[in-house]
Amino acid sequence: MLDVSRLSQPTLRLVQDAGYRARLTVDLLQLDPSSPEATSARDTIDAAILEILVAAGLPRGPINGPIVERFGRGWFGRKTEDCSLLIDIGAFDLLPEDRRPDSLIRTWLHESIHARQPYAPGFQAEWRDARGFEEGVAEGLTRQIVVDELKLRPVLSGYHSYVVAYQALARALEIDVEHLWRQFWTIPAGGIGQAFTVVLSQVLTTHRRVSLGALTGRRASALAALQFANRRGSDHPDLDALTAAWRQVLR
């Protein structure tokens, strides 16, 4: 839970003053990235993101950057294998002007959540098969902070199916989904799939539930691999149906 009122004055201004947010976004997106105004805008936004994440109890780990440039590859932001945090200012030009500032904050925060730790060993395999394990956690926490707590209105992306998969699991377990996301956040990006049943068992123990048996754990792991598979990324999920599937596996 994030106590917005305890944020510093510069961060509060960025969060609460839409005109200021828009001005910084214009400085960043329209000026030469090496200009003093663009550099100042980058540093102001990054400092605010860092403070918000610390206040939320989800601090960012070490990164190279943030590197804010025109990469021209179609993505808005990325965390690379060597922990560079990249923001493509050119991509935001494609959005309606009034949606750019909040979407910029959303992307910056989402990528910073990926950057909580260096990638897990073997993250390549999870990325190729089931990147939804990580994207669902990063986007779920991002929406919780940016939309629910800071009250911003970014354009929300196609990670919806993975966010809903975690919501369905939390409903089946009768626990708060934020608690679930925070438990998975402790695992480095690319390692959640492998740690899935261990973390799930810890969550059940915390909530004084019966721990996962070996068979139930295997079934839960198999269902998770399906729900967080890459090919599910553009699905339109049915929360009730997914919840029912989890209940069946976990009973």
Add this chain to the structure above:
Amino acid sequence: MTPDEFMGQLRALVSGNRDREAIDLAGQHLRPLAPAMTPEQIVEVGDLMEWADMAIDLEESALRREQAAPDAQTPRSA
């Protein structure tokens, strides 16, 4: 090409691990089509391109590791 056709082709390429073709398709059509696309579609393209670029990075770093491994094991000539 319509935005829906573009999105369909892009999703198919990325889910089929045809990442370079996906990057090329987006490079060719994203900017011209963007005015006719919804903001949500544009952001979804961003997600798909992030995945495609990461997959290309991983493929290239695996290739570099493969190339480096035999070199390290090659005995020095006498």
